[in-house]
Amino acid sequence: xxxxxxxxxxxxxxxVTVLHDVSLVVADGHFVALLGPSGCGKTTLLRIIAGLETxxxxxxxxxxxxxxxxxxxARGLAMVFQNYAVFPHMTVRENVGFGLTMARAEASRVARQxxxxxxxxxxxxxxxxxxxxxxxxxxxxxxxxxxxAVEPAVLLMDEPLSNLDALLRLEMRAELKSVLTxxxxxxxxxxxDQTEAMGLADRIAVMxxxxxxxxxxxTEVYRRPRSMFVGGFVGSPPMxxxxxxxxxxxxxxxxLELRPPAGADGTVMLGVRPEDLxxxxxxxxxxxxxxxPLGSHLLLTGTTEGQPLRVVVPPDTVVRTGETIALxxxxxxxAWMHPETGEALEP
Amino acid sequence: xxxxxxxxxxxxxxxLCAWTIVPIYLVAxxxxxxxxxxxxxxxxxxxxxxxxxxxxxxxxxxxxxPAMLTSAEVAALCMAFSIALGAPAGYALARYAFAGANTYxxxxxxxRAFPVGILALPLAVSYVxxxxxxxxxxxxLIHTALALPFAVLITSSLFLGIPxxxxxxxxxxxxxxxxxxxxxxxxxxxxxxxxTAIFAFVISWNEVFAAAVLTVRHKTLTAFLLSVLSESxxxxxxxxxxxxxxxxxxxxxxxxxxxxxxxxxxxx
Amino acid sequence: xxxxRLVPYLLIAPSLLFLLLLFFVPLIQTIxxxxxxxxxxxxxxxDQMAGDLDFVTAIKDTFGLVIVVVPLQLAxxxxxxxxxxxxxxxxxxxxxxxxxxxxxSDLAAGLAWLSILTERGYLNTVLFHLRLIPRxxxxxxxxxxxxxxxxxxxxxxxxxxAIVFVILVAGVQLVPAEYEEAASVFGATAWQRFRxxxxxxxxxxxxTALILRTVLAFEIFAVVLAIGGTNFPVLISQAFIWQxxxxxxxxxxxxxxxxxxxxxxxxxxxxxxxxxRAGEPA
Numbered sequence: 001x002x003x004x005x006x007x008x009x010x011x012x013x014x015x016v017t018v019l020h021d022v023s024l025v026v027a028d029g030h031f032v033a034l035l036g037p038s039g040c041g042k043t044t045l046l047r048i049i050a051g052l053e054t055x056x057x058x059x060x061x062x063x064x065x066x067x068x069x070x071x072x073x074a075r076g077l078a079m080v081f082q083n084y085a086v087f088p089h090m091t092v093r094e095n096v097g098f099g100l101t102m103a104r105a106e107a108s109r110v111a112r113q114x115x116x117x118x119x120x121x122x123x124x125x126x127x128x129x130x131x132x133x134x135x136x137x138x139x140x141x142x143x144x145x146x147x148x149a150v151e152p153a154v155l156l157m158d159e160p161l162s163n164l165d166a167l168l169r170l171e172m173r174a175e176l177k178s179v180l181t182x183x184x185x186x187x188x189x190x191x192x193d194q195t196e197a198m199g200l201a202d203r204i205a206v207m208x209x210x211x212x213x214x215x216x217x218x219t220e221v222y223r224r225p226r227s228m229f230v231g232g233f234v235g236s237p238p239m240x241x242x243x244x245x246x247x248x249x250x251x252x253x254x255x256l257e258l259r260p261p262a263g264a265d266g267t268v269m270l271g272v273r274p275e276d277l278x279x280x281x282x283x284x285x286x287x288x289x290x291x292x293p294l295g296s297h298l299l300l301t302g303t304t305e306g307q308p309l310r311v312v313v314p315p316d317t318v319v320r321t322g323e324t325i326a327l328x329x330x331x332x333x334x335a336w337m338h339p340e341t342g343e344a345l346e347p
Numbered sequence: 348x349x350x351x352x353x354x355x356x357x358x359x360x361x362x363l364c365a366w367t368i369v370p371i372y373l374v375a376x377x378x379x380x381x382x383x384x385x386x387x388x389x390x391x392x393x394x395x396x397x398x399x400x401x402x403x404x405x406x407x408x409x410x411x412x413p414a415m416l417t418s419a420e421v422a423a424l425c426m427a428f429s430i431a432l433g434a435p436a437g438y439a440l441a442r443y444a445f446a447g448a449n450t451y452x453x454x455x456x457x458x459r460a461f462p463v464g465i466l467a468l469p470l471a472v473s474y475v476x477x478x479x480x481x482x483x484x485x486x487x488l489i490h491t492a493l494a495l496p497f498a499v500l501i502t503s504s505l506f507l508g509i510p511x512x513x514x515x516x517x518x519x520x521x522x523x524x525x526x527x528x529x530x531x532x533x534x535x536x537x538x539x540x541x542x543t544a545i546f547a548f549v550i551s552w553n554e555v556f557a558a559a560v561l562t563v564r565h566k567t568l569t570a571f572l573l574s575v576l577s578e579s580x581x582x583x584x585x586x587x588x589x590x591x592x593x594x595x596x597x598x599x600x601x602x603x604x605x606x607x608x609x610x611x612x613x614x615x
Numbered sequence: 616x617x618x619x620r621l622v623p624y625l626l627i628a629p630s631l632l633f634l635l636l637l638f639f640v641p642l643i644q645t646i647x648x649x650x651x652x653x654x655x656x657x658x659x660x661x662d663q664m665a666g667d668l669d670f671v672t673a674i675k676d677t678f679g680l681v682i683v684v685v686p687l688q689l690a691x692x693x694x695x696x697x698x699x700x701x702x703x704x705x706x707x708x709x710x711x712x713x714x715x716x717x718x719x720s721d722l723a724a725g726l727a728w729l730s731i732l733t734e735r736g737y738l739n740t741v742l743f744h745l746r747l748i749p750r751x752x753x754x755x756x757x758x759x760x761x762x763x764x765x766x767x768x769x770x771x772x773x774x775x776x777a778i779v780f781v782i783l784v785a786g787v788q789l790v791p792a793e794y795e796e797a798a799s800v801f802g803a804t805a806w807q808r809f810r811x812x813x814x815x816x817x818x819x820x821x822x823t824a825l826i827l828r829t830v831l832a833f834e835i836f837a838v839v840l841a842i843g844g845t846n847f848p849v850l851i852s853q854a855f856i857w858q859x860x861x862x863x864x865x866x867x868x869x870x871x872x873x874x875x876x877x878x879x880x881x882x883x884x885x886x887x888x889x890x891x892r893a894g895e896p897a
Contacts, residue, residue, distance in 0.1 A: 102521025553720030599718035
C-alpha cells in the first residue's frame with residue numbers, strides 16, 4: 001500500500017510530445033482508472049510509472065520515494081499486461097510464484113503465496129499445467145494471480161480485460177473488483193472502455209491528447225463533465241450537444257426557456273444525455289429518423305433544430321419513424337459548454 | 348469430371364515426390380547395395396545384397412577419413428561463428444529500433460544475393476600471407492560469411508516471435524536485463540537457435556567451390572570428392588554422394604519447422 | 616531496458632566487422648586483382664581471359680544454362696506452390712519431401728544424376744527395358760553436347776527448384792484467400808484467377824526468387840563438373856581452373872569480376888522489370 005504521485009511528467013518521442021505536463025495523485029489504497037481513447041497517452045503514462053519507459057521530464061514518487069530513475073524491479077510494484085505475458089515455458093505454479101522466486105523468498109513462503117493467489121483467482125486446479133494448455137481467460141487469471149502473489153504496494157493494469165469476449169469481461173470485472181477491494185492495493189487501471197472505468201474505479205482520470213482533462217469520482221465525471229470531450233466519451237450512448245443561441249441570458253428551445261450560466265454569450269453548447277430526455281406535453285420538437293428497440297429501452301435517433309440528437313425512452317413507448325415528438329430535458333442534468341473551447345461553463 | 352481432376356492432381360503430387368526421392372534412393376542403392384550393383388548392366392532397382400562393402404572400400408580410400416573429419420571440423424566452426432556473430436545481431440534487429448537498422452538489414456540481404464563463393468579467389472591469396480591457407484579455420488571463415496545472413500535473419504524473426512511483453516514482465520517481477528534474457532528469452536529461443544546452428548552446419552558441409560579453392564592437402568569431403576571425380580571408381584562416387592546427402596537430409600528434417608518459420612511458411 | 620542507446624550497435628558490430636573483412640575487402644581485392652597486370656594497372660587479365668580457348672564456349676554455356684534453367688524452375692516451382700495449396704492430407708510430408716533438395720550439396724546432386732545418366736546408368740537401364748535402345752548409349756560425352764546440356768539442366772532442375780519453391784510458398788501464404796474468392800464470385804475461371812489475382816500479388820516473391828536463383832545459376836559449379844567434366848565449360852569452372860591449375864590469379868579474378876558484373880546486371884534488371892507499379896505495395 002502506498003501513495004502514487006506523478007509530478008509534471010512530460011514524454012516526447014523526438015518531435016512528438018505524447019504527455020504534456022501530467023500530474024496526478026493516487027491516494028493509498030485507491031483504485032484509479034486512466035480512461036481515454038487510443039493514442040491519448042494512458043498506456044505511456046502507465047509504463048512510465050512502471051519504469052518500462054523513461055519520462056522526458058517530471059518525477060514519479062511511490063510511497064514518498066522518488067523512483068524516477070529506478071528500474072522496474074526496484075519500484076515495489078506488480079503489473080498485469082494487456083496480452084498477459086504469461087511465460088510459456090513455465091508451469092502456472094512457476095508463473096504465479098515468479099516474483100517471489102526472483103526476490104529469493106524462502107520456498108515455503110513462495111508455495112503459500114502461490115496457493116493463496118491461485119485460490120483467489122480460482123485457478124488452483126491449473127497449477128501444474130502449461131500456459132499453452134489454457135484458454136485466454138485462464139491465462140488472464142494467471143497473470144492477475146502472479147501480480148497478487150507478491151502482495152505489491154502498487155498494482156498496475158494495462159487493459160487486462162480487452163482481449164476477452166464480452167461475457168467473460170463482465171464476469172472478470174466483478175471478480176477483479178471483489179478481489180482488489182479486499183486486498184486494498186493501490187491500483188492504476190488503464191482502459192478505453194468507459195463502462196469498465198465506471199464500474200471498477202474509485203476515481204477516474206480522463207485523458208485526451210496527452211493531458212488529464214478531468215479527475216474525479218465516476219458519478220462526478222458522468223454528471224458534471226468538464227468538457228465536451230469528457231461528456232461525449234463517458235456514457236453510452238454519448239452525451240448530445242446542441243448549439244443554441246443566447247438572447248439576453250436566455251436560451252429558447254422549442255417552448256422551453258432555459259437559463260445558462262452567466263458566462264454564456266452569443267452561442268452556447270447545451271449538453272444533455274439521451275436518458276435525461278423524456279417525452280413531454282410541451283417541450284421542444286424532435287423528428288424521429290431511426291427507432292432501435294434494444295430490449296431494455298428504445299434508442300431514437302433524429303434531429304432537433306436541424307442538429308442530430310439521440311434519445312433513450314422506455315421500451316414500450318409508441319413512436320414511429322418520421323414522427324415529430326415533444327421532448328423535455330431534466331434541467332438538473334444539463335451540462336452547459338463553451339462553443340469554442342468545449343469547456344464546461346461554471347454556474 | 349471432378350474426380351478425374353482430383354486423380355490427376357494426386358498423380359502429379361506423387362510424381363513430383365517420386366522425382367525428388369528416386370535419385371536419392373538410387374545413390375543409397377549404389378552406396379549400400381554391394382559391388383555388383385555398381386557394375387551391373389542393366390542396373391537393378393533394388394539391392395541384390397545388402398553390403399557395406401562399398402562403404403568400407405570408400406572409407407579405405409586414401410584421404411577420405413581425414414577429409415570427413417576436416418569437413419566436420421569446418422562445419423562445426425562455421426556453426427559456432429555464425430551463431431556467435433549472428434544471434435546478437437538478430438536480437439538487436441528484433442528488439443531495438445535504431446538508426447541504420449534498415450541499412451544493416453539491407454546489407455545483410457545484399458550479401459545473400461551475391462556469389463559469395465567467388466570471394467574465395469582473392470582470399471586464397473590473402474590466406475597464404477596470413478597463414479590460413481589450407482586450414483579448416485580459413486574455410487570455416489568464408490563459410491561463415493555464407494551462413495551469416497541466414498543466421499541473422501532467422502534469429503531476428505525468432506526473437507521477434509518472443510513478445511517483448513515477456514521480458515517486460517520479467518523486469519517488473521524482479522529480473523535484471525540480463526537475468527530476463529537468461530531466464531525467459533534464451534529458453535524460448537533455444538530450439539530456433541539450434542535449428543539455425545544446424546542450418547549453418549549443413550551449408551558448410553555442402554559447400555564445394557570455396558572449399559576446393561582454399562584447400563590443398565587438408566581437403567574437406569566435397570573438395571576431396573571433386574578432385575578425385577574423374578579418377579575414382581564408381582562405388583566411391585556412390586558412397587561419397589551418399590555420405591554427403593544423408594547427414595544433411597536428416598538434419599534438415601529435424602529443423603524443418605524452424606526453417607519454414609524463417610521463410611514465413613506456416614505448417615498447418 | 617533499452618536505455619543504453621549504444622547496445623544495439625555493440626550487438627551488430629561483430630557481424631559487421633566480420634563481413635567487412637570477409638566480404639567487402641575480398642570484393643575490392645577481386646576487382647583490384649583483376650586489373651593488376653605484370654606491368655601495373657590494365658586490362659591484361661581480361662585480354663587473356665577473352666583469348667582463352669574455352670572463353671566463348673564458357674559464355675555460351677553459362678548463359679545457355681541460366682536462360683533455360685531459371686524460367687523452367689520458376690514455372691515448376693510456381694506449379695508446385697499452387698499444388699501444395701490444394702493438398703489436404705499429408706501437407707507436411709509433401710512439403711518436407713519437396714524441400715529435401717535444399718539440404719543436398721550440388722556435388723552430391725551431380726553425383727546422383729551422374730549415376731542415372733552415365734553409360735551404364737539407370738536411365739539407360741529403363742530405356743533398355745522398354746526396348747528403346749539396344750545397348751547402353753552415352754549421353755554425357757563431348758560428342759553429344761545437346762544431351763549433355765539437357766542432362767545438366769535436369770540435374771539442376773532437380774536440385775535447385777526447392778529454393779525457388781520455398782520462397783514462393785511463403786509468398787503465396789501472404790496472398791489472402793479472400794481476393795481469389797472474390798474473383799471467383801465475380802465469375803473468374805481458375806486460370807483467370809491465377810493470372811490476374813494470384814500472380815500479381817506474388818510479384819515481390821517472384822522477384823526475390825528470380826534474383827536469388829539467377830545469381831546462384833551463374834555460379835553452378837559442381838553439378839557441371841560432375842556430369843560434364845571438362846566437356847561443358849562455364850565461367851566459374853574456368854575461374855577455378857585458372858586459379859587452382861594454372862595458378863594465374865589475375866585471370867581467375869577477371870572471370871570473377873565478369874561473373875559479378877553479369878550478376879549485378881541481372882539483379883538490376885529484375886528490380887526494374889518487376890518493380891511495383893504505382894499503387895501496388897512494394
